[in-house]
Amino acid sequence: MIFKRKLLIPKEIKEMYPISGEGALAKRRNDVQIAEIFTGASDKLLLVIGPCSADREDAVIEYISRLRALQERVADKIVIVPRIYTNKPRTTGAGYKGMLHQPNPQGGADMLRGLISIRKLHMRAINETGFSCADEMLYPENHRFLDDLLSYVAVGARSVEDQQHRLTASGLDIPVGMKNPTGGDLSVMMNALHAAQSGHTFIYRNWEVESKGNPFAHAILRGYVDSHGITHPNYHYEDLARLCELYAGSGIRNPAVIVDNNHCNSGKQYGEQIRIAKEVLHSTRHNADIRHLVKGMMIESYLLDGCQKPEEGVYGRSITDPCLGWEKTERLVLDLAELWV
Amino acid sequence: MENNLEEIRREIDGVDARMAALFEQRMDLVRRVTEYKKAHGLGISDPSREEALVRRNAEMVADRAIREYYVNFEKQVIAQSRDWQRRLLSGMKIAYSGVPGAFAYIAARRLFPGAELVSFPDFARAYASCEAGETDVVVLPFENSFAGEVSTVTDLMFSGSLYVNQVVEVEAEQNLLGLPGADKSRITKVYSHPQALSQCAEYLQRHGFEAKEFANTALAAKRVAEKQDPTRAAIGTAEAAELYGLEILEARINTSRTNTTRFAAFSRVLNLDTENKRKMGKHFILMYTVKNEAGALAQTLNIIGTHNYNMYNLHSRPMKELLWNYYFFVELDGDIATEEGSSMLRELAPLCDRLKLVGSFYTR
Numbered sequence: 001m002i003f004k005r006k007l008l009i010p011k012e013i014k015e016m017y018p019i020s021g022e023g024a025l026a027k028r029r030n031d032v033q034i035a036e037i038f039t040g041a042s043d044k045l046l047l048v049i050g051p052c053s054a055d056r057e058d059a060v061i062e063y064i065s066r067l068r069a070l071q072e073r074v075a076d077k078i079v080i081v082p083r084i085y086t087n088k089p090r091t092t093g094a095g096y097k098g099m100l101h102q103p104n105p106q107g108g109a110d111m112l113r114g115l116i117s118i119r120k121l122h123m124r125a126i127n128e129t130g131f132s133c134a135d136e137m138l139y140p141e142n143h144r145f146l147d148d149l150l151s152y153v154a155v156g157a158r159s160v161e162d163q164q165h166r167l168t169a170s171g172l173d174i175p176v177g178m179k180n181p182t183g184g185d186l187s188v189m190m191n192a193l194h195a196a197q198s199g200h201t202f203i204y205r206n207w208e209v210e211s212k213g214n215p216f217a218h219a220i221l222r223g224y225v226d227s228h229g230i231t232h233p234n235y236h237y238e239d240l241a242r243l244c245e246l247y248a249g250s251g252i253r254n255p256a257v258i259v260d261n262n263h264c265n266s267g268k269q270y271g272e273q274i275r276i277a278k279e280v281l282h283s284t285r286h287n288a289d290i291r292h293l294v295k296g297m298m299i300e301s302y303l304l305d306g307c308q309k310p311e312e313g314v315y316g317r318s319i320t321d322p323c324l325g326w327e328k329t330e331r332l333v334l335d336l337a338e339l340w341v
Numbered sequence: 342m343e344n345n346l347e348e349i350r351r352e353i354d355g356v357d358a359r360m361a362a363l364f365e366q367r368m369d370l371v372r373r374v375t376e377y378k379k380a381h382g383l384g385i386s387d388p389s390r391e392e393a394l395v396r397r398n399a400e401m402v403a404d405r406a407i408r409e410y411y412v413n414f415e416k417q418v419i420a421q422s423r424d425w426q427r428r429l430l431s432g433m434k435i436a437y438s439g440v441p442g443a444f445a446y447i448a449a450r451r452l453f454p455g456a457e458l459v460s461f462p463d464f465a466r467a468y469a470s471c472e473a474g475e476t477d478v479v480v481l482p483f484e485n486s487f488a489g490e491v492s493t494v495t496d497l498m499f500s501g502s503l504y505v506n507q508v509v510e511v512e513a514e515q516n517l518l519g520l521p522g523a524d525k526s527r528i529t530k531v532y533s534h535p536q537a538l539s540q541c542a543e544y545l546q547r548h549g550f551e552a553k554e555f556a557n558t559a560l561a562a563k564r565v566a567e568k569q570d571p572t573r574a575a576i577g578t579a580e581a582a583e584l585y586g587l588e589i590l591e592a593r594i595n596t597s598r599t600n601t602t603r604f605a606a607f608s609r610v611l612n613l614d615t616e617n618k619r620k621m622g623k624h625f626i627l628m629y630t631v632k633n634e635a636g637a638l639a640q641t642l643n644i645i646g647t648h649n650y651n652m653y654n655l656h657s658r659p660m661k662e663l664l665w666n667y668y669f670f671v672e673l674d675g676d677i678a679t680e681e682g683s684s685m686l687r688e689l690a691p692l693c694d695r696l697k698l699v700g701s702f703y704t705r
Contacts, residue, residue: 005643006636008692015691113647116688 007112010144016116017123019148027132030151031174033079037295038175038216038254042079045340046296047333048134048152048177048258050083052307052321053098055105057121059316060084061128063303063326068129070330074337081152082131083298086118087138088320089158096310096319100142105310105319115145122149137176140168141205150174154298155192157182157222157263166195167202171211177220177258177298184224184234186246193217193252218256219243220298223264233265235276237283237290244289260298262321270306270322273299274332281339301329364418371422375429382478382506382608384452391419427455434459436467436476442581443559448511448604449480463556468497471607479503484603484654485513487595488536490670494605495658498699499628499668503607505700508624511602515541515576515595518562518587523571525590532561533576537595541576544594550574562587605700613678613701624653625677625701629693630660630668638669640692648685650675668695677701 019027036042049067054060064082071080088098096102101109103117118135126132132151137143138159143150154177159165161181169176169192176196180189196217201210221243223233233239240257247255259265259280261273277297284291303316305325312319316326324332378384395415402408433456437445440460449458456477461467464481471479483494498505515537519528531538531550538545538552545552555561558577565575566585574590575581582589631637645652651674657667676682677698690696 005639008640012640012691016688110647112643116647120684 005112007115010147013116013119013145014148017120019123020127023123023126023130023132024148026126026130027149027151030079030081030130030132034081034151034175035216037079038218038256040254040292044076045078045336046081046258047078047299047336048081048083048154048296049299049301049329049333050085050133051302051323052085052262052300052318053088053096054084054086054118054121055096055099055310055319056315057117057124059303060121061124063316064125064129064131064133066303066326066330068131070333071131074333077337077340078333079296080131080333082125082129082133083135083300084122084125084133085136086121087136087142089136089138089156098138100139106313115142119145119149122146125149137165137168140164143168143172144205147172152177154220155179157224160192161188163195164202166192167200167211168204169196169217170198170200170213171204171209172214175216175218176214177218179220179222179260180224180234182225182264184226184232186243189219190246190250190252193219194250197252215253216256217252218254218258218295220258220260221265222260222262222298223266225264231264231267233267233276235259235261235265235280237286240280240283240290240293241287244287244293247293255293256295257293258296258298259294262298262300268321270300270324271328273301273324274328277332277336278339281336285341299324299329299332301326367418368422368425371425372429375426379430379433379477381610381612381614382606383612384507384509384606395419430454430456433457433478434476436461436470436479438462438464438467438481439557440559440563442562442578442584443557444511444513444578444602445480445482445557445604446559447578447580448482448509448602451511452480452507452509452604452606453478464491464493464497468501468503468607471609472502474609477608479607480604481607482602483605485536485540486601487540490656491536492658495656495670496661498626498670499658499697501607503609504611504698505605505607505626506610506612506702507606508702508704509604509606511604513537513540513595513600513602514578514593515600516579516582516589517544517574517591517594518565518577518582519574519590520565520569520571521586521588523574523588523590527572528574528590529572531574531576532564534558534561537561537576540595540600543596559584605702607700611698611700622674622704623676623701624704625673625675625682626699627671627673627689627696628668628699629671629689629696630666631693633666637692641669641689644685644688644692645671645673648681648688650685 037046067080067082086098087100099118100114103113126149134152137153137155152175155165157179160178178192180186197213199211199213221234225231261276266272284294300323302318302323303326307318307322308314310319398415399408399412402411435449435453435456435458437449438461439445459476467479470476481494482491484490532553532555534557535554537558559581561575562577562581562585565573653674654672657669660666660668
């Protein structure tokens, strides 16, 4: 390993791109609204929605600005948390690793510019649209660069078994969604929730730190791949009922699930997300426990349908997993607002 | 036939009338350009731009036989507008340090022909006169290709309130100047500015001449003329020799063949125009201090690098008021008046105790 250069600390980058006073107020409002969904005080549907990867600032800001107008139309039923995913886990480590690594998707890695770019993008999002967004917590140490801007983080299927992810999740004051692992073993996810909801003492950014446990750590079902490499969904009625059972008597506070409509649940057939979303709502109408358990969904959506290779460079089209385009997204969100009772 | 000739003449009259109106309009636009330049302390006349203008306009004339007449016509128009600018600028006061004939004088004259040049005994007083509003612009040397930075001026850039909006290069040819008819072999002492002396150090050593420092080259020449001692000589320009009645005893005695001094025109407002001058690069100067800790300077350089600005020049200077503290002078290639530039400044700010954009200018 070659130690190339010392990077900046979170405080320094926060000073470069600070949250505005109005932005800080918006985050506080958003955090309360989201927490109320998890405690059950509010029965609105949480939608974590946005591109698979935030590849460029201009297109992401345009997308989020459109979400702002849409949020106003469905405010009585739905709380939107835009996803701005700035770091991507890669199955083999090859390919685009997100804005953190490659602030220019066609260029090489530049971690300094990457750290600054992701901060700038999340700052613009809240200062310009009032949305404090969601990101994947792929590198727990990096959370401090964004902690005053985010309202939601997810721990991915590949990270959910990792100790440092679980411990860091236990110290955050925002909801952390923990996905089932790629192999589908729900006990791994439930163990992660136990760990995240308990207090710990550990090392974080070279400090001895203490966490109190995160009462809003919750499950995300994203489908799985079996030992034969075959993709299986886990959003069906039976899967949700099974999760209710696992939660019952587990001692985990605020039982909740967010259904990830893409990934192995759709088999990356991005168009299927529409049907899956409606099917989940259908399941909630048949079982009161499921209705209480399901708090929301994750949808991968961007300005244009589908995906492209990073070098193609079309504005507003995903350069990682395929996403729903804007027209279909808008229709779907309006439909969900109609169907959610 | 006669009727027809009348008609053609009437048409020429009509064209003349339109040309007169257009000429007036053009001169009025030149006035506006001049006013802008005056306000921002910018000089007139950019020969490369004028040449390009004539060439480009000539292509609008379809008839090749007429085109050559048009080129002459256009050159005349440009010459007239330059005269006009000179007259408009005549109220302008330009501060410089030194006496007539010094390089600073040549640089100021070149940048602001027609303006009134006001001489000051040293850089600091010239600079202060512009800060106080007694003069509109101050022209000072800040870098020599041979001797490096002009430290006094660098310090003024850091501590003062003026901005650099234009830079001109004056190529120095250093000559040995003596009394008319003086014998070179009898010279013992040579007067000049320390930088001129250092540019000619090899020559002085070879001839065993003793060097004596003067505030500027022109003053040194003046002193030789006043002293009337044939064993004394000065190092200076041909202009200085002519001005003080000296003779060039030996021409081009400077060691480095291309010895160029960069002069900056300072004024009270920062000019960040986005005009695109062809064949001209843009540079800008940042000055800053960093926390006195390991890696602090490297962090600022990383930010500059991440925005792809090429560093043309970097040096540090001691801060007089704080013992063993230094500030940095960085000249960079590129345009600061861009999205990229403002992001860079924004990102540098938290890493610097003090950060100042000293100027932005075109360079060849």
